Amino acid sequence: MTFIRRLIVASALCLLGPPAVAAAIDDARLQSADQDAANWILPGRDYGDRRFSPLKDISRETVKRLVPKWIYQTGTAATFQTTPLVADGVMYVTAPFSHVMAVDARTGREIWRYEHKAATKKLCCGPANRGASLGYGRVYVATVDARLVALDQSTGKVVWDVALDPAATDGPSEDRGSISPGDATLKGAVSGATGVGANAAPLVYDGKIIIGITGVGYGLHLDSDRPGAPLGAVVGVAGRYGRPGFLAAYDAATGKEVWRFDTTKEGWEGEFLEKTAYGEKLPRDAAAEKAAAPDHKESWRFGGGSIWHAPALDTKTGLIYFGVGNPSPQAAGESRPGDNLYTSSLVALDARTGRFVWSYQQTPHDLWGYDVASPPSLFDVEVGGRTVAAVGQASKLGWYFVHDRATGALLFKSEPYSPQSNLFHAPTPDGVVVAPGVGGGVNWSPAAVDPASQMAFVAAMHWPATYRSQVIPAADGKPEVRYFSIEPVSEGTYGILAAIDLKAGGKIAWSTKLPQPLIGGALATAGGLVFTGEGGGDFSAFDAATGEKLWSFNCGAGVNAPPISFAVDGKQYVAVAAGGSQIWGFRQGGAVIVFGLPD
Known part of the structure; x- marks a missing residue:
C-alpha cells in the first residue's frame, strides 16, 4: 500500500472513531426494556414480546424518505431469521449456523466475531438461528447442534459452552423400516429429520438462561420439485420415532441446568377429546384410541414437542408463556393414542422453578403439523x-x-386472518386439500402488538397442503406399511398482513394481500407504521391504521426475518436481515440492512 493510500485509510478510520462499547446489562435494565426507547435488548424488545417501538421520527409522513444507511455482510448465505439486538450503539447479530457478530450500530463496522463449530453435520432443522440474548456482561446463543454458548459481551470470547441435552443421539429411536429413499411412491429422497438442535433466542431472567430444543417432532422431509426448496412433502409413519422435547433453565454464570420441563410426559393421553376446547370437531375414534392405549404406554417417550421461540415473561407474576410443537411421529397418530399433551399447546410455567401452571391445547392429537x-x-x-x-x-x-x-x-379468538377450508379433515387416499396447510396461517413469524391502539399485526399466508393416507403393500416378506403425506400446493399461494382489533374481540380491522407467503414477522412503531418483509426481497412499511403500503425497498434476497427499530445519537433506524429461506424457496443472502432518514 502506498503512503498516500495508507494516509487515506488512516484518516477514514479516524473519522469513524473508536468502536462503540455497550454497558453490561443487568436484571433491572432487562425489566425496564419497555421504557428504553433507543435500544432493543430483548428478542421481542420487551419481556412481553410485543415488538412495538415507541420511536416515531420515522412516521407515515416521513417514511417515504427512508434510505439504506449501511449494510453488514455476515459472509454466510443461508436461511437467515435473526432478530438483531441493539444496546448502547452496538448491534448483536446471529448468522446461520449460529455464528455471532457484534457490529457498530452507527456504521456497520464489525467489532468482534464468533465462529461456531458444530459438533455434528446432522442438523435437525437447517442452519437458521433466530437471535441471541444479552445479560450480565455476556451474549448467549443456542446453536444448531443443541449447545448453549456464553460469550463475553465485549470481546466475543467463549466463557462457557454446554450441551443442552448430553444424552441426545443423532438419529431417531428406531429405523424407518420399509420406507426407503428409492421408493417410487414417495416421489423423492428423504432429507434430514434426525437429531436435535436449537434455533430460538434464549430468554435471560433472574440469573437464568431459558431455552428449548427443536427437531423432536419426527417426520420424513422429502425433496421438492421446486427449485431451491427442499421441502416438497412431510411423510409420517407410525412407530417409536423421535423423543420428548423440553424447555430448560441454565445458570447464567456457569451453564449448569437449574430446571427442565419435558413437553411430553407419562399420562399425555389426556381426555381423548373429540372436539377442540373452542368447539371444532376432530376426526377421531376415541373408543378405538382408548382400546389401543395399553399397547402404547411408552409413546410419550418418543412424543416430540419442539420449542421454536423464546418465551414471553410476566415480570409481576414470574410466569413465562411459550408454544409447543407437534407430536411425534408427525402426521401419523396410530402409535400415539390420546390428546398427546402438551404438544401443539400454549403453556405457562413459573420461570424460577419450571413449575407447570396451565396449558391450552389448540390441536389435540395433532395430525396436521399445527405447532404453536x-x-x-x-x-x-x-x-x-x-x-x-x-x-x-x-x-x-x-x-x-x-x-x-x-x-x-380462552377470552376470545379472532376472526380468521387466513382462509380456512377442510380444517381438521382426516387424510384420504385421494388427498384432501386443507387450509391452512402445514405451513400454517402464521408460521414461526412473530406478531407485533400496539398496546395503545390495542391492535395486533400478523404476518400470515395462504399456502394450502394436500393430505393423503397411503399404503405400500406387503411384498418380499415385508409387512404392509401405511403412511401419511402432507404436500404443500405449488400454485395460488400468497401473503397476508392483517390487523386484529383486540378491543373489538378479535375483529379483523384490515387485511392486505401480498404476492408471496409471509415468513419473518412484523414490527409496529409509534410512527403509525407496520414493517414486514417478503421472500422476493421487498421490505415494506404499511399504514398501521389502514394497511396501505407507504414505502418499499428491494433488498436483493428474501426478507424472512423480523425487523427491529432503534436509535443512536437521537436518530431512529429500522434494521432487518435479508437472507431468504431455503425451505420456502426464497433467494438466500447474508446481509443486515439498516435504514434511516436522510441526514
Whole structure:
C-alpha cells in the first residue's frame, strides 16, 4: 500500500472513531426494556414480546424518505431469521449456523466475531438461528447442534459452552423400516429429520438462561420439485420415532441446568377429546384410541414437542408463556393414542422453578403439523367491562387466540386472518386439500402488538397442503406399511398482513394481500407504521391504521426475518436481515440492512 493510500485509510478510520462499547446489562435494565426507547435488548424488545417501538421520527409522513444507511455482510448465505439486538450503539447479530457478530450500530463496522463449530453435520432443522440474548456482561446463543454458548459481551470470547441435552443421539429411536429413499411412491429422497438442535433466542431472567430444543417432532422431509426448496412433502409413519422435547433453565454464570420441563410426559393421553376446547370437531375414534392405549404406554417417550421461540415473561407474576410443537411421529397418530399433551399447546410455567401452571391445547392429537410456533405476546385487554392481563398467540390455524394470563381460560379468538377450508379433515387416499396447510396461517413469524391502539399485526399466508393416507403393500416378506403425506400446493399461494382489533374481540380491522407467503414477522412503531418483509426481497412499511403500503425497498434476497427499530445519537433506524429461506424457496443472502432518514 502506498503512503498516500495508507494516509487515506488512516484518516477514514479516524473519522469513524473508536468502536462503540455497550454497558453490561443487568436484571433491572432487562425489566425496564419497555421504557428504553433507543435500544432493543430483548428478542421481542420487551419481556412481553410485543415488538412495538415507541420511536416515531420515522412516521407515515416521513417514511417515504427512508434510505439504506449501511449494510453488514455476515459472509454466510443461508436461511437467515435473526432478530438483531441493539444496546448502547452496538448491534448483536446471529448468522446461520449460529455464528455471532457484534457490529457498530452507527456504521456497520464489525467489532468482534464468533465462529461456531458444530459438533455434528446432522442438523435437525437447517442452519437458521433466530437471535441471541444479552445479560450480565455476556451474549448467549443456542446453536444448531443443541449447545448453549456464553460469550463475553465485549470481546466475543467463549466463557462457557454446554450441551443442552448430553444424552441426545443423532438419529431417531428406531429405523424407518420399509420406507426407503428409492421408493417410487414417495416421489423423492428423504432429507434430514434426525437429531436435535436449537434455533430460538434464549430468554435471560433472574440469573437464568431459558431455552428449548427443536427437531423432536419426527417426520420424513422429502425433496421438492421446486427449485431451491427442499421441502416438497412431510411423510409420517407410525412407530417409536423421535423423543420428548423440553424447555430448560441454565445458570447464567456457569451453564449448569437449574430446571427442565419435558413437553411430553407419562399420562399425555389426556381426555381423548373429540372436539377442540373452542368447539371444532376432530376426526377421531376415541373408543378405538382408548382400546389401543395399553399397547402404547411408552409413546410419550418418543412424543416430540419442539420449542421454536423464546418465551414471553410476566415480570409481576414470574410466569413465562411459550408454544409447543407437534407430536411425534408427525402426521401419523396410530402409535400415539390420546390428546398427546402438551404438544401443539400454549403453556405457562413459573420461570424460577419450571413449575407447570396451565396449558391450552389448540390441536389435540395433532395430525396436521399445527405447532404453536409463533411467540406469544402479553398485553392488557378489556373483556366484559373489566381489564384482564392477557396473552395472545398467532396460530397456524388462522386464528389469534387471546387467553387470561393467570388461568389460561380462552377470552376470545379472532376472526380468521387466513382462509380456512377442510380444517381438521382426516387424510384420504385421494388427498384432501386443507387450509391452512402445514405451513400454517402464521408460521414461526412473530406478531407485533400496539398496546395503545390495542391492535395486533400478523404476518400470515395462504399456502394450502394436500393430505393423503397411503399404503405400500406387503411384498418380499415385508409387512404392509401405511403412511401419511402432507404436500404443500405449488400454485395460488400468497401473503397476508392483517390487523386484529383486540378491543373489538378479535375483529379483523384490515387485511392486505401480498404476492408471496409471509415468513419473518412484523414490527409496529409509534410512527403509525407496520414493517414486514417478503421472500422476493421487498421490505415494506404499511399504514398501521389502514394497511396501505407507504414505502418499499428491494433488498436483493428474501426478507424472512423480523425487523427491529432503534436509535443512536437521537436518530431512529429500522434494521432487518435479508437472507431468504431455503425451505420456502426464497433467494438466500447474508446481509443486515439498516435504514434511516436522510441526514
